[in-house]
Amino acid sequence: MFKKILVANRGEVALRVMRSAREMGIKTVAVYSQADAGSRHVEEADEAICIGPAPSNQSYLVISNIIQAALQTGAEAIHPGYGFLAENAEFAQACTDNGIKFIGPSPDAINKMGNKSVARETATAAGVPVVPGSPGAIETVDEARDFADEVGYPVLVKASAGGGGKGMRIAESEGELQKQWDAARTEALAAFGDDTVYLEKYLVRPRHIEIQILVDQNGEGVYLYERDCSVQRRHQKLIEEAPSVALSPERRKEMGEAALQLAASVDYEGAGTVECLFDQDGSFYFMEMNTRIQVEHCVTEMIVDRDIVAEQISIAYGNPLSFKQEDIAIRGHAIEFRINAEDPRKNFQPSPGRITRFAVPGGYGVRVDTYLEAGVDVPPFYDSLVAKLLVWGATREEAIARGKRALKEFHVEGIATTIDFHYAALDRPIFETGEVYTDFLEKEMGDWDVG
Secondary structure (H helix, E strand, O other), rough: OOOOEEOOOOHHHHHHHHHHHHOOOEEEEEEHHHHHHHOHHHHOOEEEEEEOOHHHHHHOOOHHHHHHHHHHHHHOOEEOOOOOOOOOOHHHHHHHOOOOOOOOHHHHHHHHHHHHHHHHHHHHOOOOEEOOEOOOOOOOOHHHHHHHHHHHHOEEEEEEEOOOOEEEEEEOOOHHHHHHHHHHHHHHHHHHHHOEEEEOOOOOEEEEEEEEEOOOOOEEEEEEEEEEEEEOOOOOOEEEEOOOOOOOOOHHHHHHHHHHHHHOOOOHHHHEEEEEEOOOOOOOEEEEOOOOOOOHHHHHHHHHHHOOOHHHHHHHHHOOOOOOHHOOOOOOEEEEEEEEOOOOOOEEOOOOOEEOOEEEEOOOOEEEEEEEOOOEEEEOOHHHHEEEEEEOOOOHHHHHHHHHHHHOOOEEEEEOOOHHHHHHHOOOOHHHOOOOOHHHHHHOHHHHHHO
8 A cells, every 4th residue: 555645635625535544554745835834634644845825826736846745755646635636637647757646547537527528429439328419619609509409498508628617608598699608608718728618408407416436447346326416506516415316226226337337438547426417307417527536425425334535545556446336235315515614695705714613513423524623714715615514314304304403503603604504405395305406596595695
């Protein structure tokens, strides 16, 4: 096994990786910006290296600085976490070029799955269903209009590069197409440096369901079932649960096998997530693949009782998977609530600042992943996620009840958070029945000024 790995990230995900590494007997190296000098991931690591000023484009996104930190400390491998450089093929290649193992898939697999239009083509070739869409990038709005006329409105204009909901616009009619086309391209260029877009048929009230997979270097893979991530804001997930109440055992198996089929087509290695839209008629369509662990991987861990990060590290070292598909069974129901430093009553406006009180819930079936404590500053430079609250129950009803209890016990003062929003969401009858969909927040939570 590796003796030392560098974690190229910050906050709760850096701590998450370090915990698994420590249990495996692996020493860890933290990297940090000047704004994170006193952060807990720095304190918990065996070694720590400052890699630049507070802005991420001068620290966590500077490949050369991270590679140098790994070489300086003798780290044999780099775990990218999620966000920042986790899906950057150039970074994965730089690791390889410097004799450092990138804990993730190959640069080629990242490239094939990271560009959405290429990923669609790859999925189609692998026999995985995709939402009706343009065969590739669309160059002009006239081409977009022809496609929309063919499949019918509404259509979704989507950036080919990037993720996180950026560069996505819905055109409800031909009259809106030019405006949404321009908006999607402008946002994509600003966010990713690439204004290439393609079009998809927009599904009405679909669910967002994703399949967690693990594949070793021998090509042996397993799917760890699904997560339902339909409660989201502008394509940013807020509540995730597993398993989905919408899937039959037969559909669950079909989607899991399709995810592994797609992974095999690009010689995938490590942990990954195949994201799908699930239509009201029971059809599912490939949307994109995240070539990394995700924020919500912990939800899956709670229902399959496996450490996904530990398995990911083991695979990177060259070990075969430690279990087979028949060893994995769904145990109960889990829900994750993203606790963000945002004010839901002010259109989820970011709320950085100093934490004056931080009291986390506990008890049976409750897990909190965070880097915060009282007296810590939440900087304005990074993602607003500050904690993840996870609850488990033998049934979905029990998990919801436990979630309500845990949210009531979770106290954060000094900044605004999404805690109260989550409690209100659980109280909605449509959530209680499990009939959630991707526009749940806008359509069912309008009294929270969600915009």
